[in-house]
Amino acid sequence: MLKDKTALVTGASRGIGRAIALELAKKGAYVIVNYNGSKAAAEETAAAIEAAGGRAKIYQCNVSDYKACEKLISDIMEKCGKIDILVNNAGITRDNLLMRMSEEDFEEVLNTNLKGAFHTMRLVSRYMLKQRSGRIINMASVVGVAGNAGQVNYAASKAGVIGMTKSAAKELASRGITVNAVAPGFIETDMTGKLSDKVKEQAVSQIPLGKFGSTEDVAKAVAFLASDDAGYITGQVLHVDGGMAM
Numbered sequence: 001m002l003k004d005k006t007a008l009v010t011g012a013s014r015g016i017g018r019a020i021a022l023e024l025a026k027k028g029a030y031v032i033v034n035y036n037g038s039k040a041a042a043e044e045t046a047a048a049i050e051a052a053g054g055r056a057k058i059y060q061c062n063v064s065d066y067k068a069c070e071k072l073i074s075d076i077m078e079k080c081g082k083i084d085i086l087v088n089n090a091g092i093t094r095d096n097l098l099m100r101m102s103e104e105d106f107e108e109v110l111n112t113n114l115k116g117a118f119h120t121m122r123l124v125s126r127y128m129l130k131q132r133s134g135r136i137i138n139m140a141s142v143v144g145v146a147g148n149a150g151q152v153n154y155a156a157s158k159a160g161v162i163g164m165t166k167s168a169a170k171e172l173a174s175r176g177i178t179v180n181a182v183a184p185g186f187i188e189t190d191m192t193g194k195l196s197d198k199v200k201e202q203a204v205s206q207i208p209l210g211k212f213g214s215t216e217d218v219a220k221a222v223a224f225l226a227s228d229d230a231g232y233i234t235g236q237v238l239h240v241d242g243g244m245a246m
Contacts, residue, residue: 001027001028001227002024002027002028002029002084002085002223002226002227003027003028003029004028005024005028005029005030005084005085005226006029006030006032006076006080006082006083006084006085007021007024007029007030007031007032007083007084007085007086007087007226008031008032008034008072008073008076008083008085008086008087008120008124009021009024009031009032009033009034009087009089010034010061010063010087010088010089010090010116010120011034011035011036011063011089011090011091012031012033012034012035012042012045012087012089013033013035013038013039013041013042013044013045014038014041014045014189014190015189015190015191015215016089016139016184016187016189016215016218016219017045017087017089017090018041018044018045018048018215019214019215019216019218019219020087020089020218020219020222020223021033021045021049021056022045022048022049022052022054022219023216023219023220023222023223024085024087024219024222024223024226025049025052025054025055025056026052026054027223027226027227028054029054029084029085029226030055030056030057030080031049031054031055031056031057032056032057032058032059032076033045033046033049033056033057033058033059034058034059034060034061034063034072034090035058035059035060035061036060036061036062036063036090039058039060042058042060043058045058046058057079059072059075059076062112063088063090063112063116063117063119063120064108064111064112064115064116064119065119066119069116069119069120069123070123072120073120073123073124073127077127082127082131083124083127083128083134084131084133084134084135085134085135085136085137085226086120086121086124086134086135086136086137087137087138087139087222087226088116088117088120088121088136088137088138088139088161089139090112090113090116090117091112091113091116091139091157092108092109092112092113093109093151093154093191094106094108094109094153094154095150095151095154096150097149097150098152101152101153105153106152106153106156109153109154109156109157110153110156110157110160112157113154113157113158113160113161114156114157114160114161114164117138117161117164118164121136121138121164121168121179124136125168125172125177128172128175128177129172129175129177132175132176132177133175133176133177134172134176134177134178135177135178135225135226135227135230136165136168136172136177136178136179136180137179137180137181137182137222137225137226138161138164138165138179138180138181138182139161139181139182139184140158140159140161140162140165140181140182140183140237141154141155141158141183141184141185142183142184142185142186142239142241142244142245143155143158144157144158144159144160144161144162144183145159145162145183145237145239145245146244146245158183161181162181162183162237165179165180165181165235165237166179166235169234169235170235173234173235178225178230178231178233178234179234179235180225180230180233180234180235180236180237180238181236181237181238182218182221182222182225182237182238182240183237183238183239183240183241183245184213184218184240184241185207185213185239185240185241185242185244185245186203186204186207186212186213186241186242186244187212187213187214187215187217187218187240188212188213188214188215189215192212200212206244207241207242207243207244208242208243208244208246209242209243210242211242212242213240213241213242217240218240221238221240225238
């Protein structure tokens with residue numbers, strides 16, 4: 001259970017982020033639902049949490065903007081006095097083949113997916129160090145482990161998240177702070193819902209369990225890593241991919 005814990009989930013307005021926010025709230029956490037451009041969707045997430053008896057607050061912040069992240073973390077600390085759980089889920093894609101990928105599309109993905117996680121980790125860790133406790137969970141991807149054609153930028157950002165997770169885990173472990181990553185495979189979301197039947201069939205053929213995962217599958221893995229049950233686990237990458245990365 002996560003009763004009396006304060007959790008910040010970035011990119012929590014829809015998809016995997018929404019499922020994570022709902023699951024953490026279900027376990028008792030007070031959840032800060034971060035969003036960038038989808039206020040209505042963030043409000044829906046918060047409403048769903050409150051309808052289920054949980055507590056939530058929405059907060060706009062573009063995690064690629066360090067100053068905006070400073071204000072976000074400062075405001076949470078002023079209101080709540082602590083941040084026990086940080087889930088870095090905010091992410092974007094700008095897919096294209098290497099030879100056609102623009103510098104802007106490469107930088108934009110790295111700035112949100114990798115630098116955004118760095119910004120929040122750097123800012124939150126200073127408070128967790130004082131608390132001598134904390135859980136940081138970064139969302140990686142099977143693509144960050146295995147690569148994927150047309151996603152050089154995304155794969156680089158997620159591989160970077162994995163390396164950053166392991167390094168931060170070594171730095172923060174002595175103060176009771178764990179840092180882990182979750183690497184989803186093909187998950188049923190709005191994004192994968194737009195794939196053609198042919199692409200879906202090809203994807204499923206690569207998954208030993210023979211099906212896409214659900215957002216709840218990912219959320220439950222995150223909730224476990226955020227719990228006391230995972231207190232002796234740090235620096236790890238938990239693959240939620242149906243066996244793709246075996």
